[in-house]
Each structure stands twice: as C-alpha cells, then as structure tokens.
Amino acid sequence: MQKSVPRTLINLQNVSKNFVSGKVSYHAVRNANLQITEGDMASIRGTSGSGKTTLLCIIGLLESLSGGQYDLCDFPTTQLKEKQLSILRNKNIGWIFQNFNLINDLTVAQNVCAPLRYNKSLSSKAYTALVTDALTEVGMLEKANAFPSQLSGGQQQRVAIARAIINKPDIILADEPTGNLDKENSAKVMSLLQRLNQSGATILVVTHDLDIANMFPIQYQMDDGTLSRLHV
Numbered sequence: 001m002q003k004s005v006p007r008t009l010i011n012l013q014n015v016s017k018n019f020v021s022g023k024v025s026y027h028a029v030r031n032a033n034l035q036i037t038e039g040d041m042a043s044i045r046g047t048s049g050s051g052k053t054t055l056l057c058i059i060g061l062l063e064s065l066s067g068g069q070y071d072l073c074d075f076p077t078t079q080l081k082e083k084q085l086s087i088l089r090n091k092n093i094g095w096i097f098q099n100f101n102l103i104n105d106l107t108v109a110q111n112v113c114a115p116l117r118y119n120k121s122l123s124s125k126a127y128t129a130l131v132t133d134a135l136t137e138v139g140m141l142e143k144a145n146a147f148p149s150q151l152s153g154g155q156q157q158r159v160a161i162a163r164a165i166i167n168k169p170d171i172i173l174a175d176e177p178t179g180n181l182d183k184e185n186s187a188k189v190m191s192l193l194q195r196l197n198q199s200g201a202t203i204l205v206v207t208h209d210l211d212i213a214n215m216f217p218i219q220y221q222m223d224d225g226t227l228s229r230l231h232v
C-alpha cells in the first residue's frame, strides 16, 4: 500500500514584516521561508530582538504580514477576512506562552475550556469529557477546581498546555514555554511536549535557551529577522 505524504501545515513563502513608526521602518522578519509538516517538532532560536515572537505571531495569525505568502493548513491566509482568520486560529492553533496567560479569577477547569466557547454543538457531557481528558493528559485533573494563584509556575504551564490541546488543534505554538520555569519544571514541560508530539501533535517552539532548542529534531535560527535552518 502507498504511504500517504504528510500534510504541510505551515507554509511561509518569502514572508516579511515591517513595523512602521513615523518615518522609521523596522524589518522584524525578512523573507522567511518555512515549511512545517504534520508531526514535526521544531524549534526556532535567536537572540533577543531577532524577530522570533513576531514570526510566531504571524504563524499563529496574531500578526499580519507585510509581504509574502502564508498558507496555514492549505488556507491562503492573506486572502481571508478577519472572521475566517479567527475561526482558523481557534480551530487549528493551540498557544502556549512564557507567562502562562491564565485568567486568575477562573478555575483551572474554566481556563482549560476557554477555547471551546466557539463550539456551540458540544453537549455538556462531551464538554466535561474534553476538559477531563486534557487535564488528565497533563497530570492536573486533581487541581481542576483550584485557581491559578494556588498553583506553582510549572503547574500553571501544564494547565496552559491542557488549554492549548483541548480543541485538538493541528499545531501547537509555544513562545518561550520554559522561560519562567526552573530546570526541573522545564524538563517536565519538555517531556510533556515530546509525549504530545509522539501522539501526533505538531509543535513549533521559539526560545532563546539553547539547551531547550537543541532538544528538537528540527531546528531553525533567527538572526536579525532572517530565518535559517540548522542541519542537525
């Protein structure tokens, strides 16, 4: 039987981003080319200000691009309207941030189910099952009714990962996911990401931490807005 070709989920062709402030224009991303296929696990390293977050925000549809072409899951994003972009963003992308971005006055379970709010067709039983599965996956079910302030940083990041995976998105994007964690919790988050990747998740992480970046089978470097692949 013929093996199916993995789908290209992220396809950037000559993507650039200029920030314009008055008469000054700053090229944060210069002609970036990047193809990420289903099941990839990739890191992008780079010094502070090299353009990593800007690039990740373009990929996550949080930032528009100034030039080039970006197809996400075969959708030509530059041709889509804001409403279509927000559906694509919600359905296809799970985000993990350095500072967790949990809402302090919601419980763990309420935070985790936030991405489900657009899915009106879910029964309450299915809703509860998804929250339970996501929290079980990251080992945080017993804290379902706790508030973020009652959790350690490592636990908060695991809750944020549960929120990122609850919709079963095609891609998980993480911006410095271990940036606020000690060595032990960083290792836990990395092994959780590796386990998710082994069960099929496609993961793209930006980090300035070389020890973390080196753990990925696919590695890129950002240098003053220019993206290049490292052959490891």
Ligand SMILES: Nc1ncnc2c1ncn2[C@@H]1O[C@H](COP(=O)(O)OP(=O)(O)OP(=O)(O)O)[C@@H](O)[C@H]1O
Pocket (backbone or CB within 6 Å): 019, 020, 021, 026, 028, 046, 047, 048, 049, 050, 051, 052, 053, 054, 055, 208
């Ligand atoms: N909204 C904005 N307006 C103007 N310039 C911006 C804006 N966002 C980012 N920049 C500039 O673009 C460049 C790249 O920023 P970016 O945040 O992508 O870098 P980074 O590699 O993620 O850095 P860090 O690791 O410090 O977060 C920086 O020089 C930054 O000042």
